[in-house]
Amino acid sequence: MVEKEVVYVVSDSVGETAEFVVKAVATQFNGGQVEIRRNSYVDDFEDIEDVILLAKKGRSIIAYTIVIPSLKDYLDRRANEENILAVDLLSPLMSAFETSFNKQAHHRPGLMRKMDEEYFRKIEAIEFAVKYDDGRDPRGIVKADIVLVGVSRTSKTPLSMYLAHKRFKVANVPLVPEVPPPDELFEIPRKNCIGLIISPDKLNEIRKERLKALGLASQASYASFGRILEELDHAEKVMKRLGCPIIDVSNKAVEETAGLILDVLKKERS
Structure with missing residues (x-):
């Protein structure tokens, strides 16, 4: 080879x-x-x-x-x-x-960016969202304009990219019971962090569809109600520790949730 x-x-x-x-x-x-x-x-x-x-x-x-x-x-x-x-x-x-x-x-x-500052701010934000997606590098948390936290399949990545197109640097962090949240989450101002929650039924539906798309059995632990409830309970406890605003993404389009996030941030920072 x-x-x-x-x-x-x-x-x-x-x-x-x-x-x-x-x-x-x-x-x-x-x-x-x-x-x-x-x-x-x-x-x-x-x-x-x-x-x-x-x-x-x-x-x-x-x-x-x-x-x-x-x-x-x-x-x-x-x-x-x-x-x-x-x-x-x-x-x-x-x-x-x-x-x-x-x-x-x-x-x-970055001097060339001044030729078209808005365009390059967008590119920079998109690159940032890619680099710091899914908690892969906790260093991004302290550099981000917005940090999204939540369990798997709460639209963290699509939201990060959508907000990046609006020139916000967004990092997102999955909350998993077996993995302690990064220390950096507790070092940033609460107004920079948004918690995403979802109903157990909706999450079960989304995860089953995800497993089906991957060709896996829908009975896998990932989509079981027991596992989902465990993850949501863990996420809620972490969000309470963070003291961050929380948005329910159940039955909401990415655009709608993004609008709510920006509204919340505007109120928190005013």
């Missing part, structure tokens, strides 16, 4: 420019079968270490657009130490500007 070829696109901003350049190059090689994995808003050494750890496991290249000197230097050094090819897509042209036009670069990420 041929090992997958991967290009890790790393940026301290959205990363669209770097991804576009990589795709343009990839098409010159039999249509570009290489896998591209974008890592946006890299803003600390830990983010870079995450990419290095993945890249050194296989046939990989790192292509980056990082303008913060300390991060760029760190990435260059670590890539060299791990024998990973890292390609700087900006510095050669920036150097040419400085030499030919006798100007100095600002070395600040």
Whole structure:
């Protein structure tokens, strides 16, 4: 089996420019079968270490657009130490500007966003929602404008994406009895957090349909009333500890729930 070829696109901003350049190059090689994995808003050494750890496991290249000197230097050094090819897509042209036009670069990420601030705020929020979906990285909780908590199948991810299109940075965290809620949830202001609840009957119906779509038996524990009641009881206790506003999403469309969330936040923050 041929090992997958991967290009890790790393940026301290959205990363669209770097991804576009990589795709343009990839098409010159039999249509570009290489896998591209974008890592946006890299803003600390830990983010870079995450990419290095993945890249050194296989046939990989790192292509980056990082303008913060300390991060760029760190990435260059670590890539060299791990024998990973890292390609700087900006510095050669920036150097040419400085030499030919006798100007100095600002070395600040995200300046291009000011050309169309609303558009790029939306892109940034969408990238944020993807990066911090389903509690995969608790660091996003303290960076988010809105944090959604609730049991599985309470529309946390669709709501995160819908609100992201309205330029809110949203993180969401599943509440599961067997997994303690992240400490970060208790460090943020209560007005930043929204609890999502749902009726047991509706949740049972949704989970059965989900299992059916996955080709699994509808009698699985995931959809059983006993399990559902246990999860909802646990979620209610966590939400009481958080002291956060709670919205019942039973029989509500994503758009309706999103409107209620924004109304609640407006009242909480006024």
